[in-house]
Amino acid sequence: MNEKLSDPKKTIEVIQKYQFAFQKRFGQNFLIDAHVLEKIVSAAGITKDDCVLEIGPGIGTMTQYLAEAAREVAAVEIDRSLIPILQDTLQDWDNVTVINEDILKVDVCKLAQEKNGGRPVKVVANLPYYITTPIIMGLFENQVPLDSITIMVQKEVADRMQVGPGTKDYGALSLAVQYYARPQIVTNVPPNCFMPRPKVGSAVIRLTRFLEPPVKVDDEKLMFAIIRASFNQRRKTLVNGLKNASELSFTKEQIENALTSAGLPLNIRGEALTLEQFAQLSNEFSRI
Numbered sequence: 037m038n039e040k041l042s043d044p045k046k047t048i049e050v051i052q053k054y055q056f057a058f059q060k061r062f063g064q065n066f067l068i069d070a071h072v073l074e075k076i077v078s079a080a081g082i083t084k085d086d087c088v089l090e091i092g093p094g095i096g097t098m099t100q101y102l103a104e105a106a107r108e109v110a111a112v113e114i115d116r117s118l119i120p121i122l123q124d125t126l127q128d129w130d131n132v133t134v135i136n137e138d139i140l141k142v143d144v145c146k147l148a149q150e151k152n153g154g155r156p157v158k159v160v161a162n163l164p165y166y167i168t169t170p171i172i173m174g175l176f177e178n179q180v181p182l183d184s185i186t187i188m189v190q191k192e193v194a195d196r197m198q199v200g201p202g203t204k205d206y207g208a209l210s211l212a213v214q215y216y217a218r219p220q221i222v223t224n225v226p227p228n229c230f231m232p233r234p235k236v237g238s239a240v241i242r243l244t245r246f247l248e249p250p251v252k253v254d255d256e257k258l259m260f261a262i263i264r265a266s267f268n269q270r271r272k273t274l275v276n277g278l279k280n281a282s283e284l285s286f287t288k289e290q291i292e293n294a295l296t297s298a299g300l301p302l303n304i305r306g307e308a309l310t311l312e313q314f315a316q317l318s319n320e321f322s323r324i
Contacts, residue, residue, distance in 0.1 A: 145180055
């Protein structure tokens with residue numbers, strides 16, 4: 037078997053061989069640290085029973101580790117210039133399918149059906165940081181059969197996903213992630229573990245999908261509209277935030293009544309509410 041791509045010399049060799057140019061628009065930073073790669077595969081709990089969806093395999097560095105650990109890997113890569121490289125670097129493995137597509141346009145439910153008989157897949161990715169949230173939310177909101185998502189993200193985003201009320205990082209992303217999954221930061225990763233080096237620190241976070249959401253809510257869409265409106269104007273009280281929101285059409289009186297029924301003070305700000313309180317408030321609005 038060839039040397040692993042986690043050896044920086046090997047990565048440079050491949051990049052030079054194909055005269056590959058890093059694309060800023062795809063946010064490409066390739067991992068070159070074997071310890072971090074092993075940690076990701078171990079945190080994702082990959083076994084020979086698993087079908088793994090990898091988003092953004094790059095030159096195939098993590099794909100090699102995943103292919104060794106999993107039964108099957110489907111790797112979705114948007115950058116066409118990486119496809120011949122992946123065919124080369126993954127030639128020793130017959131359990132990898134490379135799909136040249138934008139993950140936001142892929143029908144992942146259909147892919148899980150084809151590759152895993154509709155059973156939950158494990159998602160593993162070193163995500164481009166500018167598109168982290170749409171990818172994660174797309175996987176959750178489209179009800180993709182998921183066991184877990186183990187991803188490399190900007191450290192600040194990983195922090196945001198797992199914090200609770202009353203902190204400055206708490207926001208719509210924290211609540212959305214915690215509605216669908218249990219977040220756990222696995223490890224922090226400094227810039228020197230990548231090529232080229234990103235300007236920010238990174239972290240690996242595992243999101244373990246809940247079988248049932250932790251709160252009962254009558255109308256998910258309404259709850260998330262309320263959450264978004266609460267954080268769009270963080271400095272305002274919840275009453276004003278909801279009153280000014282273009283996607284909601286409640287009067288000030290209706291908002292005040294709903295808050296009172298949910299046992300919340302009228303001067304409270306959105307950032308003070310737990311997921312449970314947002315669910316309760318949303319259910320009060322559903323009854324209007």
